[in-house]
Amino acid sequence: MAAERVLIIGGGVTGLATAYFLSRYAIPCTIIEKTHRTGGLIKTDVIEGCHLEAGPDSYIATKPAVTDLAGELPGLKEQIIGSNDAARRIFVVRNGELQPMPQGMIMMVPGEWEPLQQSQLISEDAKRAIHQETKRKPLERQKDVSVGQFVEEHFGAEVLEYLTEPLLCGVYGGDSENLSAGSVLPRFLGYERKYGSLVKGVQQELRDRPKGSLFLSFRYGMQTLTNSLASALAGRVNIVRGEATGVARQGDVWQVHVGGETLSAHNVALCCPAHVNARLLETNAAPVAEELAAIPYSSAVLVMQVYDRATLGHPLDGFGFLVPRGERKTIAAATWVDTKWPMRTPPNLAAIRTFIVGRQAMELANVSEADILSLVRSDLRTFMGITTPPLFHTFNRWPNSMPQYVVGHSQRVKNIFEHLENYPGLFLAGNAYDGVGIPDCVRQADQIAQQICARSI
Numbered sequence: 001m002a003a004e005r006v007l008i009i010g011g012g013v014t015g016l017a018t019a020y021f022l023s024r025y026a027i028p029c030t031i032i033e034k035t036h037r038t039g040g041l042i043k044t045d046v047i048e049g050c051h052l053e054a055g056p057d058s059y060i061a062t063k064p065a066v067t068d069l070a071g072e073l074p075g076l077k078e079q080i081i082g083s084n085d086a087a088r089r090i091f092v093v094r095n096g097e098l099q100p101m102p103q104g105m106i107m108m109v110p111g112e113w114e115p116l117q118q119s120q121l122i123s124e125d126a127k128r129a130i131h132q133e134t135k136r137k138p139l140e141r142q143k144d145v146s147v148g149q150f151v152e153e154h155f156g157a158e159v160l161e162y163l164t165e166p167l168l169c170g171v172y173g174g175d176s177e178n179l180s181a182g183s184v185l186p187r188f189l190g191y192e193r194k195y196g197s198l199v200k201g202v203q204q205e206l207r208d209r210p211k212g213s214l215f216l217s218f219r220y221g222m223q224t225l226t227n228s229l230a231s232a233l234a235g236r237v238n239i240v241r242g243e244a245t246g247v248a249r250q251g252d253v254w255q256v257h258v259g260g261e262t263l264s265a266h267n268v269a270l271c272c273p274a275h276v277n278a279r280l281l282e283t284n285a286a287p288v289a290e291e292l293a294a295i296p297y298s299s300a301v302l303v304m305q306v307y308d309r310a311t312l313g314h315p316l317d318g319f320g321f322l323v324p325r326g327e328r329k330t331i332a333a334a335t336w337v338d339t340k341w342p343m344r345t346p347p348n349l350a351a352i353r354t355f356i357v358g359r360q361a362m363e364l365a366n367v368s369e370a371d372i373l374s375l376v377r378s379d380l381r382t383f384m385g386i387t388t389p390p391l392f393h394t395f396n397r398w399p400n401s402m403p404q405y406v407v408g409h410s411q412r413v414k415n416i417f418e419h420l421e422n423y424p425g426l427f428l429a430g431n432a433y434d435g436v437g438i439p440d441c442v443r444q445a446d447q448i449a450q451q452i453c454a455r456s457i
Contacts, residue, residue: 015040023237057337147185172405278290292432298358299402320352336351337352356372
């Protein structure tokens with residue numbers, strides 16, 4: 001069998017986008033996907049008129065890759081919507097009660113002083129520490145430090161516990177003592193270098209920032225993006241359903257073992273989690289595999305419950321709430337879906353999306369769906385006073401799905417791509433390397449396509 005131009009392993013958004021960008025250059029490719037569906041972590045369940053996200057519900061507006069891609073796909077850009085920022089309010093659990101986060105916060109940094117002063121979420125001592133932070137001098141760090149150390153140096157332990165950690169938990173599902181400040185908070189490291197004070201940096205950013213929603217999505221859910229990519233590729237890209245079990249080099253051709261079959265290509269794009277790529281490469285690209293295997297992962301469980309709004313007994317007066325680690329029982333966060341995205345449910349219904357991540361998700365790996373639902377409902381009863389049962393729910397486990405950018409991550413990624421130069425025709429992209437968001441994955445997919453195109457000339 002003649003070797004193909006490109007094999008893409010993984011049919012999530014990164015793999016689909018890679019195939020789409022390759023099609024720009026008329027480069028044929030085949031996607032290998034082990035599940036019955038494409039889209040990976042992007043999945044929107046549609047039940048009784050509700051569009052319920054089983055994975056990410058949005059992407060960050062300041063990174064243009066998804067919006068630019070949407071402009072190329074028929075009718076997709078018109079489907080982009082911003083969150084309902086007029087109702088934007090986020091609560092944080094403190095002493096068992098929901099306290100509103102001060103308005104104008106950018107992560108753990110206040111963009112405005114008055115809302116901070118009026119807030120009951122943090123103490124007067126913590127507020128004084130934030131004011132003192134504006135006196136810090138510019139600093140050029142010589143080595144990577146943890147998010148925990150970085151934030152404590154600037155604002156103290158209380159801001160770390162009640163602002164930073166809860167906000168990061170839904171993105172990484174990890175601990176601030178391990179996460180890398182350089183990889184997780186690069187923008188704030190830049191403020192530290194330029195201004196010394198993160199407060200000064202954020203307040204300058206807000207003066208310069210164009211108006212508009214911080215987060216964008218699609219009218220009927222994020223799966224609109226991957227469905228549009230799949231439609232654009234229909235009839236142009238072959239999809240092989242099966243699990244790749246190994247990647248080997250034979251002369252100038254790469255061979256991928258899928259079930260009992262071997263596929264050959266001059267280029268292979270690995271668009272899977274780092275730990276999956278490590279297993280595929282452990283025999284024939286061991287230095288790359290060793291570094292990939294060292295990237296830790298966390299798990300997540302997402303439970304969406306839909307209620308009769310009239311019986312819920314809660315105003316849903318914001319986007320939802322976060323639960324700091326010291327206050328946490330089971331869930332780390334909850335989104336009040338129809339406040340954040342009003343068009344996602346009929347007016348008579350209310351959807352609450354809950355996240356279980358990190359240690360709690362790992363501990364519940366073998367616990368039944370029914371028992372997990374009971375724990376989630378107990379938390380909602382505690383934090384929101386909800387006693388009525390939902391009309392229906394969705395339940396999704398995502399084991400080992402959240403890469404952890406731990407201290408030293410940027411050096412590890414540098415090592416990976418330096419080793420990769422010794423394996424021409426082998427490419428990596430996804431959320432494990434240079435940004436966990438969907439725009440980061442799309443940007444990397446575009447870069448791979450350009451590299452393959454240049455190699456093919």
